Amino acid sequence: MGFCHPISDPPLPVINSVTPTNPTDCGVQNGTISILASAGTGNFQYSISGAAGPWQSSSSFTGLAPGSYEVWVRNATATCPVEWASAIQLSDPPLPVINSVTPTHPTDCGVQNGTISIFANAGTGTFQYSITAAARPLAE
Secondary structure (H helix, E strand, O other): OOOOOOOOOOOOEEEEEEEEEOOOOOOOOOEEEEEEEEEOOOOEEEEOEOOOOOOEOOOEEEEEOOEEEEOEEEEOOOOOOEEOOOOEEEOOOOOEEEEEEEEEOOOOOOOOOOEEEEEEEEOOOOOOOOOOOOOOOOOO
């Protein structure tokens, strides 16, 4: 009497979570994506560039620029690739917004007590301000 053993595909990996961290400043490539996966067989391979890869054995991606990333996980045998439900978007922090610039004129000719007050918000961190005199001829 023979025994019948069904043959089945290896189990699919399950992507439990994806944790993105945006770059810390404009023009900086220090964003990250961390992937947590389970089920499947053996160790996993990870891609943030779609099913075509490249693939890596680490679930952490670092040094990322702002952009759109497609998260995929597959078994270490390069079988059973699965995709995270949506693309991961990494973004630059918001740009500062200058809300107002208020000049106060000097009190008299030759007196250097004029001021310029700048109010800005949005953005992140501490702002740095700069003013430059206009390059134009002075009236006589």
